[in-house]
Amino acid sequence: xxxxxxxxxxxxxLNVDAGRYPSLPRFLAELRELRAAENESxxxxxxGEAGNVLRIYTVHEAKGLEAPIVWLxxxxxxxxxxxxxxxxxxxxPSAPRPAHFSLFNSKRGSGAKRAPxxxxxxxxxxxxxxxxxxxxxTRAKQALLVSGHGDYAxxxxxxxxxxxxxxxxxxxxxxxxxxxxxQEESTTPHLRQRGREQADEIAALCQPIxxxxxxxxxxxxxxxxxxxxALLQQLASTSISPRPLAGEGAGxxxxxxxxxxxxxxxxxxxxxxxQTLLAQASLQRFFDPQxxxxxxxEMPYVNARGELKRIDRxxxxxxxxxxxxxKTGETANPAxxxxxxxxxxxAMQTVYAGKTVRCALVFAGGELCEV
Numbered sequence: 086x087x088x089x090x091x092x093x094x095x096x097x098x099l100n101v102d103a104g105r106y107p108s109l110p111r112f113l114a115e116l117r118e119l120r121a122a123e124n125e126s127x128x129x130x131x132x133g134e135a136g137n138v139l140r141i142y143t144v145h146e147a148k149g150l151e152a153p154i155v156w157l158x159x160x161x162x163x164x165x166x167x168x169x170x171x172x173x174x175x176x177x178p179s180a181p182r183p184a185h186f187s188l189f190n191s192k193r194g195s196g197a198k199r200a201p202x203x204x205x206x207x208x209x210x211x212x213x214x215x216x217x218x219x220x221x222x223t224r225a226k227q228a229l230l231v232s233g234h235g236d237y238a239x240x241x242x243x244x245x246x247x248x249x250x251x252x253x254x255x256x257x258x259x260x261x262x263x264x265x266x267x268q269e270e271s272t273t274p275h276l277r278q279r280g281r282e283q284a285d286e287i288a289a290l291c292q293p294i295x296x297x298x299x300x301x302x303x304x305x306x307x308x309x310x311x312x313x314x315a316l317l318q319q320l321a322s323t324s325i326s327p328r329p330l331a332g333e334g335a336g337x338x339x340x341x342x343x344x345x346x347x348x349x350x351x352x353x354x355x356x357x358x359x360q361t362l363l364a365q366a367s368l369q370r371f372f373d374p375q376x377x378x379x380x381x382x383e384m385p386y387v388n389a390r391g392e393l394k395r396i397d398r399x400x401x402x403x404x405x406x407x408x409x410x411x412k413t414g415e416t417a418n419p420a421x422x423x424x425x426x427x428x429x430x431x432a433m434q435t436v437y438a439g440k441t442v443r444c445a446l447v448f449a450g451g452e453l454c455e456v
Contacts, residue, residue, distance in 0.1 A: 114217055124257050142219045155225035160243040161233020173202050218242050223393060309355065313449070314397075314411050315345045316359045318382045321372055321398060358449070365451040371400045371409060378402060396429055405441040408433060412446050419446050419454045426456045 142150070161300045171190075178184040185202055221242075222229055233243035301318065319341050342352045363372050370376040377400045384396040398409040408429045424446040433442045445455040 144217050147224050148220055151224055151226055154229045154230070155228070156230040156232065157221050157242065158232060159234070160231045160246070161235055161238055161241045163238045163241045163341075173199060173206065175202050175205070214242075215245075218245065219387070222246075223387060225393065236411075294382075309351060310449075312345060312347045312351060313355050313358060316341060316347070316355055317362065317411060318397070319345065320359055320363060321380070323384055332449055353409070362447070362449075362451050364452075366450065367453045368447065371398070371407060376402075386436075388428065394432070396433075399433070401437070401440075405443055406433060406437045408442065408444045410444070410446050412448050419456045420445060423456055 097119070098423070101112055140152070158298055170236065171188070173187045173189055174291050175185040185199075187199065189199075210373075231243055231246045233241065239248070240245050324359060337354065338356050341347070341356075342349065347355060361370065371380070374380070380398065380400045381396075384399045386394055386396070388394055396408055397411045400407045400409065408426065410426060411428070412422070430442050432446050443455060445453050447453055
């Protein structure tokens, strides 16, 4: 409890004004406001509970949410509104006082002495901008659309995404050609013909993008594997301990069945199988919070090719990190999955550079097979 309270206290301190330019009076005032608030529960942001509707969020509001299709608007804008004046501050975390503090209203008159601080501030802003772009891109489950207007800006979000996705110069990519309005009142036949050609070029870009072939209808065995996979994710995320089907476990079972849309005829056997897997002695350390530092289900990341990938379960221990991939509808054969797990290991090793990353498959019979 003490550790959790200290962690919450530090999070509040960092969240006040985004942890920048802190002052003790401002922090105490924020604590008084939180204490006086009628609803003391944390702000959970906007929750996308609606169905097939269009929702418009800022990137910050969209944190934690996902959607099949995400459209990033006005991504070519590099002009950010600034205050009439601002603070230039360099205060190392371990230092008792700032190394530099000054006010400015324009970087043009910064002078040579303050140039290194402005450079460091700009690097920090670029890094934060890339972090925000990562958040925006990983909200999309199936498709990400990025649009912008005005002159092409290489350092904008649109420019960065276009450079990665096309691999060619913007002027050589037909998708990045500026839209030219067609003037029907052109004074010469040559101009009218040129206008029609431009209209044809623009219309060609509006054709539906290929979305692949429709997947074949899944078999009952495949659907049972999908349901069991989802049930394992749900039980692991809510830390429901293995227990008998009757009695106090019936409530959780009914809730999981409704949430995951599992047919009643399949729920009992799937529940037993999931509880059996979670009760396996070899798997306890991956699902019991007492044994690990942190764990994440359906953890998203973007690989080197810009593809959105998801890890079924990632568990962090003191000296190592385990990546678990559920193969609940297959026989215990790790060979077909070595390439997939090798990519997971390579990606996570860059995140957890100081720890050993290990990968394993979890099969339906409870076998844990490290790859």
